[in-house]
Amino acid sequence: MGRAWGCVPRVRRPVRPGREVGRRCVVPIRVLVVDDSVVIRRLLVQALESETDVEVVGTASDGARALLKAEQLRPDAITMDIEMPEMDGVTAVRELRRRGVRVPIVMFSTLTARGASSTLDALAAGASDYVTKPSNVGSLAEALSRVAGELVPKLRALVGRGTRPTALAPAGARPALGAAPARATVPAPAPAPALGGLRGVSVRRTPAVLPPAPTHPVRAVVVGSSTGGPEALSRVVGGLRRPLPVPMIVTQHMPPLFTAQLALRLDRLGPSTVVEASDGDVLRPGHVYVAPGDFHLELAGTATAARIVLTQSPPVNFCRPSVDVMVRSALSVLGPHLLGVVLTGMGQDGAAAAAELVEAGGTMISQDEATSVVWGMPGAVAAAGSTHRILPLDVVADAIMSRCADSGAFTVGGAS
Template identity: 50%
Template sequence: MTTLRPPSLPPWRGRSGAPGRRVRVLVVDDSAVMRRLVTGALGRDRSVEVVGTAADGRSALAQVVELLPDVVTMDVEMPQLDGIGAVRALRGAGLHVPVIMLSTLTEHGATATLDALAAGASDYVTKPTGTVSLNDSLRHLTGELLPRIHALALGGPPREPANPPPPRRAPVAARAVVLGASTGGPEALSRLFAALPAPPTVPLLVVQHMPAVFTRQLAGRLDRVGPTSVAEAAGSEALEPGRAYIAPGDHHLAVVADGGLVRAVVRDDPPVNFYRPSVDVLFSSAAEVYGPALHAVVLTGMGTDGRDGAAAVVAAGGTVHVQDAASSVVWGMPGAVAEAGLAHDVLSLEHLARVIATAGAPGRAEARR
């Protein structure tokens, strides 16, 4: 059994912030080919240093203690100890080094990845398929891994808002709640949905940056953790109170008024802010339909998706809440909204659950008249 660093030692600190210091990465995969691919992809960034490699979870645990990497990339399925078990062992020992899982784009891969995220992994990327060229594989891993590594390693205190928060208007009962998330979102959503004491009295619409197979699995998990009925949005269905609709991977989710009803719209328009589904698309369409009777929640995630949508919500008289830095895996998306002066509240997940639980009013969701 590998002995991990005792929890009495200082907590994980990540990057020291020293000028010129490179991000230290440990690469863990039982495939020698994949270890070389990941190492080669990370080697394209001079600010990243691969400090070690491991072929199984047990070896990875020992090297985390010895090398103190800033970030670990972790395969899911490995001999001796798989990636999920390794993540559980790290978190159980009080080691909070960020871990990025490498997963296959399959039903089984999606299930295993969500298990790893629930165990405490920070994020995931999908492995390149065996049908693409070496250059395409390197390009995929470089584009997917490097932004996540930098976002997770950077850390630091939350940034001060550049603008004051929007003024508060007279309270308006919400007719819908829209939520957007990226890195760290699956676990944040699980905690939110589990904390709801009863099905919400308004529909919930969710954009989580994930591939199609993964969003279907995520919807199933959220459906099981709490009282809310959760499903992947199909498109054209009338939105109902007490139900949550997850944007399907690789498709935008929007809403449209249809007489006295509001319907979901699923479409494959080009990506917005590099994402499809995009938080901005959902928030902007919901602001147009619901006006001041809309609450928007921006959860943990890297990048700025949701900032323009939050501006549309505020302009329409709606209310914007963002997750605080302390409970976020990456305070990118919520931080961007707060910095822009678009957040009415900056709240922990516990408080956001209360906001969602009390946001609505009884009755069927209706469009703004």
């Protein structure tokens, strides 16, 4: 189950309802760690328990034991290996969801084609997100740093738990195991510069929606997503009842190999032709181009002969590929003739470029909070007042088809 990192002393701490950090009360995220490798379990325990707001309440060596531990311990979140004896991680996720367990489940995957395929299976079964196991690291300290750096922010976002100045919760007070966790939302932003007459507002109260978009014909659809994105993209691409008269370009935050597997799966879901983008691809109507992991997807050429350029310039918003890079590049080639869509995801990648898109005269759609796994990216767009519509996931595909319906005369790639 991956490279051994050496023996890591197991850390045991009593379960506590809260931890005092300075003057703040930190309510720890209670995590169940599931992996058949003793070394990996200990690595995860040490990495997680190094954080003041995370507490490992139990471990399990396979999916069957995980089902029992989840019922007994009622964790806030679960980390789940994929390949395990007795019951694998994908089966365990499916069974947990069947039993009504709604806590976030983060898969712990290998960075291989097989690992990518299994991870997408787990996401389809109901897993919330994934992280990749550290490989080619020179020390235990580096392995711990990588695991904590990738896993902990995702747990915080998925659980929606943070530090807050409240009294400690009563001992033993736990939410029901099947209860949905609090969704992560972006905090109320500081007042933003005016955009289309509207100022940034708190997405917790009154999301800012722009007046109806200008009626520029759409030449391309640009879509950004992150946490929860693979399943959201499946719903959107699968919901397109006919090929779009314009191309769709997708940036999903994923590593290499994973994006290729994602494109293969999306290609099987509907009438659109879905491919992992290659350098030099000419955009064609009815095609969906997925940015490959570790490459920014940019556009070059002209509005009627736009082509894809893949670059490895520095990450933007800590991301490569980046939604901001993709959208800004598309704006430079296609101008206001763009429909932008921001789906579920952590962070704020895409928010800055969304503001530029609507300022240029393009149309912007954001997924709503209720159907997002994490309302970070779409919430940031809404908070800035940079969206024309905030929609549930199930109607996003129809909204895209409707907006593109009158764009037949504005094709790209030389199609008529």
